[in-house]
Amino acid sequence: MTDTWLVRNMRAIKARAYSRVVGANREPSWVLFDVSLPLLSVAAYAYIYKYMDAPEEFVGFVILGGAMTAFWLNVLWSMASQLYWEKETGNLSLFLIAPISRMSILAGMAVGGMFATTVRAVSTMVIGILVFGVAFSLSDPLMLALVFIVTLIALYGMGMMFASLYLIFGREAYHVSSLMTEPIYLVSGFYFPVKQLGFWTAMGASVIPITLGLDALRQLFFPSSGGLYGFASVTNELLILVALCVVFLILSKFSLDYMERLGKTSGRLTLRWQ
Amino acid sequence: MAVMSNLRTFKNAAWLGWQMEANWTDPFLFAVYSVVKPIAGTLILVFMYLVITGGETNTLYFSFMYVGNAFYMYVADVLFGMTWVIHDDREHYMTLKQVYIAPINFQYYILGRAAIKIVITSFGVILTLLFGVLVLGVDITLSSVNWTILILGLVSGLVCISVMGLALGGITFLTAKHAMGINEGVAGVFYVLSGVVFPITILPGWAQGVSKALPVTYWMETVRRGLMPEVMSGLPGGTGLEGFGNIEMMLALLLSAVLFMFLSEGIFRYADRIARRKGKIDWTSAY
Amino acid sequence: MDYAVETRQLTRVFNPKSKKEGKSVKALDSVDLKIERGELFGLLGPNGAGKTTLLKILSTLLLPTTGKAFVSGFDVEKEFVEIRKRINMVSGGEISGYGLLTVRENLWMFSQFYGIKSSVAHERIDKMLDQFGLVDKKNEKVRALSTGQRQKMNVIRGFVTNPEIIFLDEPTLGLDVNASRIIRDFIVDWVREDKGKRTVLLTTHYMAEADQLCDKIAIIDDGRILACDSPENLKKLVKMNSTLKLDVNLLNDISGFGSLQGVENFAAHDDPERNVTTLRFILKDESAVSEIMSLILSQGSKIMTVQKTEPTLEDVFVKMVGKGFD
Numbered sequence: 001m002t003d004t005w006l007v008r009n010m011r012a013i014k015a016r017a018y019s020r021v022v023g024a025n026r027e028p029s030w031v032l033f034d035v036s037l038p039l040l041s042v043a044a045y046a047y048i049y050k051y052m053d054a055p056e057e058f059v060g061f062v063i064l065g066g067a068m069t070a071f072w073l074n075v076l077w078s079m080a081s082q083l084y085w086e087k088e089t090g091n092l093s094l095f096l097i098a099p100i101s102r103m104s105i106l107a108g109m110a111v112g113g114m115f116a117t118t119v120r121a122v123s124t125m126v127i128g129i130l131v132f133g134v135a136f137s138l139s140d141p142l143m144l145a146l147v148f149i150v151t152l153i154a155l156y157g158m159g160m161m162f163a164s165l166y167l168i169f170g171r172e173a174y175h176v177s178s179l180m181t182e183p184i185y186l187v188s189g190f191y192f193p194v195k196q197l198g199f200w201t202a203m204g205a206s207v208i209p210i211t212l213g214l215d216a217l218r219q220l221f222f223p224s225s226g227g228l229y230g231f232a233s234v235t236n237e238l239l240i241l242v243a244l245c246v247v248f249l250i251l252s253k254f255s256l257d258y259m260e261r262l263g264k265t266s267g268r269l270t271l272r273w274q
Numbered sequence: 275m276a277v278m279s280n281l282r283t284f285k286n287a288a289w290l291g292w293q294m295e296a297n298w299t300d301p302f303l304f305a306v307y308s309v310v311k312p313i314a315g316t317l318i319l320v321f322m323y324l325v326i327t328g329g330e331t332n333t334l335y336f337s338f339m340y341v342g343n344a345f346y347m348y349v350a351d352v353l354f355g356m357t358w359v360i361h362d363d364r365e366h367y368m369t370l371k372q373v374y375i376a377p378i379n380f381q382y383y384i385l386g387r388a389a390i391k392i393v394i395t396s397f398g399v400i401l402t403l404l405f406g407v408l409v410l411g412v413d414i415t416l417s418s419v420n421w422t423i424l425i426l427g428l429v430s431g432l433v434c435i436s437v438m439g440l441a442l443g444g445i446t447f448l449t450a451k452h453a454m455g456i457n458e459g460v461a462g463v464f465y466v467l468s469g470v471v472f473p474i475t476i477l478p479g480w481a482q483g484v485s486k487a488l489p490v491t492y493w494m495e496t497v498r499r500g501l502m503p504e505v506m507s508g509l510p511g512g513t514g515l516e517g518f519g520n521i522e523m524m525l526a527l528l529l530s531a532v533l534f535m536f537l538s539e540g541i542f543r544y545a546d547r548i549a550r551r552k553g554k555i556d557w558t559s560a561y
Numbered sequence: 562m563d564y565a566v567e568t569r570q571l572t573r574v575f576n577p578k579s580k581k582e583g584k585s586v587k588a589l590d591s592v593d594l595k596i597e598r599g600e601l602f603g604l605l606g607p608n609g610a611g612k613t614t615l616l617k618i619l620s621t622l623l624l625p626t627t628g629k630a631f632v633s634g635f636d637v638e639k640e641f642v643e644i645r646k647r648i649n650m651v652s653g654g655e656i657s658g659y660g661l662l663t664v665r666e667n668l669w670m671f672s673q674f675y676g677i678k679s680s681v682a683h684e685r686i687d688k689m690l691d692q693f694g695l696v697d698k699k700n701e702k703v704r705a706l707s708t709g710q711r712q713k714m715n716v717i718r719g720f721v722t723n724p725e726i727i728f729l730d731e732p733t734l735g736l737d738v739n740a741s742r743i744i745r746d747f748i749v750d751w752v753r754e755d756k757g758k759r760t761v762l763l764t765t766h767y768m769a770e771a772d773q774l775c776d777k778i779a780i781i782d783d784g785r786i787l788a789c790d791s792p793e794n795l796k797k798l799v800k801m802n803s804t805l806k807l808d809v810n811l812l813n814d815i816s817g818f819g820s821l822q823g824v825e826n827f828a829a830h831d832d833p834e835r836n837v838t839t840l841r842f843i844l845k846d847e848s849a850v851s852e853i854m855s856l857i858l859s860q861g862s863k864i865m866t867v868q869k870t871e872p873t874l875e876d877v878f879v880k881m882v883g884k885g886f887d
Contacts, residue, residue: 008676015673023661033455040462051472054326088366090657097620098674099645183314196325264624267575
């Protein structure tokens with residue numbers, strides 16, 4: 001091999017992403033589900049707030065939270081636990097004997113799933129805004145984009161860390177993912193400002209990148225609510241998110257290496273039907 | 275003979291379903307998981323409520339919302355469970371074709387797998403209700419419970435949901451792996467339109483019309499009337515179904531169950547035939 | 562010497578998660594193996610012998626419990642990154658791949674993990690698809706392939722990266738005669754194409770496959786290497802000569818057979834009712850067969866049946882372990 005480590009891993013990311021994109025396009029029924037389904041839970045929570053005569057921006061918070069669940073679910077089910085499916089279908093061992101970083105495989109999955117995820121998120125936002133007539137501010141698009149991108153990088157880094165669990169566990173890790181889905185909605189403030197959970201709970205939840213990411217996006221989309229509902233200033237939240245990016249990417253590398261070694265020692269690395 | 279065979283299939287499928295649900299960890303951890311998961315799911319609504327009301331849970335609406343959400347677990351878990359059987363057996367364990375060609379009634383196999391989901395979910399529902407009553411002040415008193423309405427309503431509703439799940443299971447034969455969203459979609463429609471966490475009166479007029487055509491709407495109303503009749507009669511603004519008496523509610527529910535039984539059977543058979551024609555019984559759709 | 566694969570007292574024990582799951586299993590027990598570069602090396606053993614476990618260690622999917630293993634001079638435990646650049650693996654009965662992708666797409670995707678340029682990958686893929694008779698399937702979705710076609714695709718996946726060392730774990734398992742033959746022929750040609758640089762470690766429990774393909778064979782059972790040598794030398798370990806049995810028309814004179822070179826011993830039995838003489842020869846040397854035939858024919862007799870037995874690898878195994886293959 002005359003190619004460099006970087007070129008090889010970039011090719012791996014591209015290849016794994018390709019299979020995701022192509023696969024999705026060959027079974028386009030996902031469009032229907034990914035556009036309509038998130039809207040249902042958004043609608044339910046929006047109507048709960050309407051019934052309780054909550055301030056209008058809470059409906060907006062629900063729409064935003066609903067859109068961001070697309071990314072959280074992509075991390076949890078299309079990236080982290082994907083290793084579980086790869087193991088069960090026999091692909092994992094082929095990935096593991098290839099001379100590429102495990103993070104490249106996961107990054108490829110994430111990148112490949114990004115299109116469908118983005119469709120889901122954008123459609124949730126757009127339809128939610130149209131149906132419920134909520135006004136979102138776009139006064140600082142640069143900051144919005146920056147917060148969004150940094151949040152995703154940190155979130156996907158965390159997802160890679162979770163993925164390492166699947167190198168050694170099977171259904172246990174799958175059920176942990178299942179267990180984590182809704183509590184994360186709760187503590188990360190997907191449907192209400194995380195500040196309402198109290199300072200220390202919000203602080204603890206800030207370890208999950210989407211908590212601060214959502215909070216910052218809420219403040220940017222609804223500038224008038226920032227003081228009342230924001231946990232920290234947008235700038236501070238962005239800085240913390242940058243730090244989380246670095247931390248999670250490093251941790252995920254160590255975690256993947258460690259779990260792989262543990263799996264190889266115990267013989268469970270490619271053991272199916274655990 | 276056929277009845278015994280179907281019962282045996284049902285029983286074996288239920289045993290398999292239990293193994294799939296429970297044998298991934300030791301009993302203690304499974305018990306913890308079974309307790310934490312349903313309660314964690316409910317807490318989102320609880321906190322959403324607390325954020326707006328400033329901490330007061332001793333209201334009729336809170337009880338309405340909490341109980342509805344607890345029983346909704348049946349809808350989500352059973353619909354998911356029945357579609358997941360097809361998906362899991364076909365794509366993951368690749369055993370679907372072996373079961374399919376066995377001399378059994380395949381629908382009873384799916385129902386058996388779903389039955390164990392109902393049992394497990396029942397524990398979750400009971401725990402959630404207990405948590406609600408003991409910790410959050412949900413207004414349920416045993417002396418006020420109308421057991422007849424509750425039990426009859428619960429059972430007919432579960433039958434109805436199960437046969438709907440059967441139809442969805444049939445449709446799953448024809449769809450790719452990412453279309454597990456089918457069950458999510460149908461369950462989501464019920465969540466929004468069936469008065470699960472808010473009375474249907476808050477919905478636009480046309481949506482209320484749709485709500486009144488859904489069996490889950492009557493199911494929700496029935497079990498709530500059975501479990502907490504005073505809350506239901508006192509809810510400000512009503513639930514949108516005050517015009518229906520208990521007997522009418524039960525009849526509406528039973529009628530829906532029967533109707534869906536025929537509809538689901540038809541959908542399942544049709545989907546099954548198409549799947550066989552297109553060779554989708556044992557296809558994989560991973561990417 | 563620079564070996565392609567070397568193991569030193571390699572041992573692997575699997576411990577259960579709990580007592581309920583049974584006892585510890587010693588899958589490999591002090592395995593010492595040396596495979597030279599350019600060798601087509603076979604690992605022959607029954608089910609559960611430890612073949613797949615050994616391959617998993619060598620392909621860096623599993624760590625040894627004790628002992629050492631080296632692939633292309635690199636330690637499997639510490640230098641696995643270097644090993645992965647030089648190897649690939651194909652297993653029999655593989656279900657890997659993505660059902661929604663075409664054959665070509667699947668092969669291309671896996672080739673990219675080895676850093677092969679797309680154009681080069683496509684060229685190799687097309688060539689190999691042609692060699693395996695899968696050209697007309699290249700745009701078919703993987704889920705539409707038959708078992709044999711899928712396995713051929715898997716074999717292509719393993720070879721398309723042009724590894725220095727390839728591990729083949731029962732690659733013809735469950736395939737029909739034709740598909741198996743194509744794969745075996747390909748393996749032999751591939752090694753010969755770049756003699757001395759390409760190494761194959763093949764596990765199988767088909768003794769004919771091992772006999773046909775391999776330069777050297779190790780026989781493994783219960784995690785231990787019982788013998789390791791060329792197929793011919795292994796068969797010589799078993800002190801069984803060839804036996805030749807013929808049924809011929811009634812012979813008048815059998816004296817000439819005993820003096821034939823290569824005939825260690827013989828026996829004759831007449832059956833006048835059937836007008837048959839049954840001749841049984843113990844041969845030192847198979848070249849005696851033609852002389853035997855000539856002598857029979859020179860007496861005007863006709864040969865009705867001929868039966869020849871040779872020592873097989875299973876005989877070697879039976880001799881060593883006292884049981885046959887499952």
